[in-house]
Amino acid sequence: MADIDLNCNNAKCRKRLTNIAWITSCSHAFCDKDAEVSFLNNSQDDIVCPACKTSLPEKHDVVQADLKPTEKFKSMVLAGLRPDIIMDIANRALTFWQYQMYQELEYQKSFLKQCGNKISRIEENCENQITKLKNDLQKERRNNEVLQEDLKNKEHRITELHDQIVEKNQLVQNLMAVNIKLRCNTNKTQPANTDCEMYPRKKYNIGPQALADINPQAGLLNETEFDFRPVSPLKPEGAKMPFQY
Numbered sequence: 001m002a003d004i005d006l007n008c009n010n011a012k013c014r015k016r017l018t019n020i021a022w023i024t025s026c027s028h029a030f031c032d033k034d035a036e037v038s039f040l041n042n043s044q045d046d047i048v049c050p051a052c053k054t055s056l057p058e059k060h061d062v063v064q065a066d067l068k069p070t071e072k073f074k075s076m077v078l079a080g081l082r083p084d085i086i087m088d089i090a091n092r093a094l095t096f097w098q099y100q101m102y103q104e105l106e107y108q109k110s111f112l113k114q115c116g117n118k119i120s121r122i123e124e125n126c127e128n129q130i131t132k133l134k135n136d137l138q139k140e141r142r143n144n145e146v147l148q149e150d151l152k153n154k155e156h157r158i159t160e161l162h163d164q165i166v167e168k169n170q171l172v173q174n175l176m177a178v179n180i181k182l183r184c185n186t187n188k189t190q191p192a193n194t195d196c197e198m199y200p201r202k203k204y205n206i207g208p209q210a211l212a213d214i215n216p217q218a219g220l221l222n223e224t225e226f227d228f229r230p231v232s233p234l235k236p237e238g239a240k241m242p243f244q245y
């Protein structure tokens, strides 16, 4: 019992009462601050209990109790009273204490119930969020699988295109070689001192410039000087190889 203290019965205060308590005849207890507002500085004639609104008109309806009485006070407060009165006073004081403990127990039950309800709502909210996040995660995994499959298909398509480019490039080079041989054969049949001198070239480039050289009267250059590059209609200097091998 020594570890148990009263609490202010103002639900918004509930200050722990260790030294002074203001006790009402309706069995409620209040701290100094609440007593000052409700009892001491109350300008109204009708003083009421802040907890239960009971009217407290009598002188001893509100008393100040010293919760840490001195040994002298303990010796003197009931001294001289008959044992039955002492027991009656003690009984009423114990009833007051019992009521306060019961009230505190009910308050704690109500508080625990509110906390339990709050925890239940939080748990339900968390479970809903977890379910939503799991669904989102599942959806993202499916999207990722689709993207992975799409990426795989695109990589496969790129590989196919690369192979086709290599094949086409080889074909172009073969055609260039055939073209050069045909031109060599043609130029060997040209008479000397013809318009070939109008197109002197030290190096043969395949492309628009090379096409300009395709003249039946053009001079023939050594095949070893030829620069084998695919013809590009867009780049006069000749197309660059799409891939380096």
Ligand SMILES: [Zn+2]
Binding pocket: 008, 009, 010, 013, 014, 015, 030, 031, 032, 033, 034
């Ligand atoms: Zn209080």
Ligand SMILES: [Zn+2]
Binding pocket: 024, 026, 027, 028, 049, 050, 051, 052, 053, 054
């Ligand atoms: Zn009251």
